[in-house]
Amino acid sequence: MLKKVAAALLLAGSVPALAQSPTTVPAGAPALPTAPRLIVAISVDQFSADLFSEYRQYYTGGLKRLTEQGVVFPRGYQSHAATETCPGHSTILTGSRPSRTGIIANNWFDLGAARADKSVYCAEDETQPGSSSDNYVASPIHLKVPTLGGRMKIANPATRVVSIAGKDRAAIMMGGPTADQVWWLGGPKGYVSYKGVAVPPLVAKVNEAMARRLAEANPGFELPPQCAAKDFPVKAGDKTVGTGRFAREGGDYKGFRISPEQDAMTLAFAAAAIEAMALGKQAQTDIISIGLSATDYIGHTYGTEGTESCIQVDRLDRELGAFFDRLDKDGTDYVVLLTADHGGHDLPERHRLNAMPMEQRVDRALTPKALSAVIAEKTGIAGKTLIWGDGPAGDLYFDRGLTAAERAKVEAATLALLRAHPQVQTVFTKAEIAATPSPSGPPESWSLIQEARASFDPQRSGDLLLLLKPRVMSIPESAVMGNVATHGSPWDTDRRVPILFWRKGLTHFEQPLGIETVDIMPTLAALIKLPVPKDQIDGRCLDLIAGDGDSCAN
Template sequence: MLKKAIAALLLAAPLPALAQPAASTVPAAVQPRLIIAISVDQFSADLFNQYRPFYSGGLKRLSEGAVFPRGYQSHAATETCPGHSTILTGSRPSRTGIIANSWMDLNVARANKTIYCAEDESQPGGGASGYVASPVHLRVPTLGQRMKAANPAARVVAVAGKDRAAIMMAGANADQVWWLTPKGYASYQDIPAPPLVERVNQIFAQRLAAPNPGFDLPPQCAAKDIAVSTGPGKTVGTGRFARPAGNFHAFRTSPEQDALTLAFAAATIESMGLGKQPQTDILSIGLSAMDLIGHAYGNEGTESCIQIDRIDRELGAFFDQLDRQEIDYVVMLTADHGGHDLPERHRQNAMPMQQRVDRALTPRALSEAVAAKTGIGSKDLVRGDGPSGDLYFSLDLTRAQRARVETATLALLRAHPQVEAVFTKAQIAAAPSPSGPPENWSLLEKARASFDAERSGDLLLLLKSHVTPIADPAHGFVATHGSPWDGDRRVPILFWRKGMRHFEQPLGVETADIMPTLAALIDLPVPRDEIDGRCLDLIAGEGDSCRGN
């Protein structure tokens, strides 16, 4: 049964449009038995709306529920880890503590001072070569944790392509948390793989060992089939995801990854009997391939177009399988952030101002320039992960030296034509937490939503909207996200349940609103002073699914 279920979802060819279940009204007071929370990494609101006329599977079904096409990851640091931390906590990164994929702690007792958001740096290892995965940095409870606190029988499960997606959506004390590695799905060090995971990993190994000839080009993708040069002998924009046998990176950077994750999720529901007991269970699913595809190829070529078509079809097959099990489930789908296409393609398509970041803005170059300007010869006066985001000053500086370094760094950055703004830690800390429509927030308010006094840097560098913070696309990523601009902040937020009456709300809402909205469906009280989001009423017309929440 398991092998059949997984094989059915590892699709080798496009599926026809799936029949949708007949609508039947579910009384608002009836609690769903299973919550399915899906995050599609780097699935921007722009992409969701661009391909909406072509959906025929799972995305079509979700588009017939409660649709918020203008959702916001409202903070400034629009990266994977902080984005996932907002989805099922009801809180912005300033409250979750997950300010970025990584930050620096210059006091940590190891040579590598970079802290990964989903690691426990107190354990041996750490850094690029290895770490102990953990939710220890997440400062607030997830929906699953709150459900377990209210009823210990509730099962909390997470399956994702990335560890940070699974961990940030599940939180602590989850029953099962799994993410994809080159050897298959893995979890925390002290959790042995149950028979289900062992079988899934066997099927993964078999699939990886076979080559993939690639995917057919859907008709709606034909106009995207244009090669864009990103360096000598390298182009993107025309790929079909052909993969040689055994290439894990190519498997991961393709629709194959998400197909496997959905197959695993479907098998988990069946194996654990999720949604079949009196209490409500929750399953979070992190579909991570879109992000890797966006980084490797950008989001306006055949690669992205094929990926979205496959997600639509595979989600349809996934929901179709759930329907056959007669589970009363509610689905929420959103994204951890949006994305910005590569500047080379933008310049071909009416945007000549698009450019790559100047290497002078990298932390190493800034350190050298500040050292030359101040005469302070410390090797790492300014540290950071890249040419945007949080910057940290050396702890070896005296108070007077630090003041000189800050003054010099601010002067250099504010004079640079690619820099939109630089805020000091004191400026951000003094700003009130933002309120009101997220589309109207100032840059400082967006920065405040990402700020943590313990983890944030001494300065926050924000580039102009037309600047991609990747200096050289020839040896790695060609496009990225992470900015405070709306292309990276806007994401779709979709809710669907059998019998739900469709409506669309085009005004802005936040991903922090998702958790209290789902909590209200199961009558789980959430103190309003513990979160940043608000409950969204999912009943079209009269009635209120929030019921006072």
């Protein structure tokens, strides 16, 4: 077994040779008679539908297999308004929108909290002594609904549920509270878990392999031919992006984390876990969820349209191909689901160079701190922070110590100011969102308030929801830039993601009409004949059998 683990860890080494993918079963083949023994659910953080489509013709590895042999929904939707990592991951394996999962954002505010830090991180246990949203004990306590793995364990306690990711919130939201093992990249020393279990030999070996890889310098990746046209510098504040190759010195953890190397190590870990635990080799169906975080880190740091993002997609395709080939060699009967937690938007500076002169960064006056100061001056209510929020878009919270009259005054002044601002698309009050029925129908036709309703939790959502206009990046202009690009808007650049299914024996077809990521869980549940009450979820089962037959039929 240790030889197999060592072989799996070689995925994170040099560029793998791309083996021929298994041939598809011809059209007209019988419907799949048995449940798969292993569910492999992959989320590629910030892998927008636009990014997926842009490079589709160049895929030669794992993404080629999924797109040419699988069932392809290129127009999937993270249908809610708050298109962030934690809400997005909470939808993928629960079948529920954030309004039901309770995960409305990466961070929300609890102004009644006893601690000084009123911001609550989606994957923390804020009841732990000394916890803050930046220094916390990771936990799934905020997730209000079970994951697919959780439902599988209820039906059959022998089911093994494993979740591995680059980020804690990805691993936790897909694995859920009852997962057997949940691991994420915790720093230069490797992968850590919230479950408090001793590090097993497998994880120790993975961390040792990562330490060796990290200690070695990376001279950078070669530029694939399809990336050549992307290779020009773009200036954003003090940063120049667009020409990177991910070269780094030995020991540079940040360079490792914000590069294709991170995803390679995560997939190596997943392959080793599948082999060491013999997932998919017993009578029951097991499930492993894999969160690949590098695309998101790269998108924030360099944008989505430079050489950095182009190289990342190429490397992702190659590493996925090696990962699937590894599973094939073991003869595992597995089904793959690949999607994303949200999309992303490129930095305005590059858009302006490429035919989009209207692209702009958000006015610093819309940040909660600046907004609070202006409203205090307008209302004459001084001595306290009137408005709390996580940035110049999203949920805004009014100070809880305001009297009813003061609160009405603050709300009226804030609404008037925001609705007059040229960068603001709309502002909804909490009452307006709460009065809106939960949305239904094609997600591409939803109104903004319906998207807002899909993200709404009455206990955690703000008093106002601020939505910026399209083509307004919610990172302000700065002489010293941190991230240059982001996501989180209600627009299709951030909502649209690919949704891909593959299993040996499925006949390929493509459905261009819109579906939701909440449709994934009931679709996978149907493949293993696991009943899920429709009133407990927001999604619907997708029939994965081309032509006659129905994979959703009981």
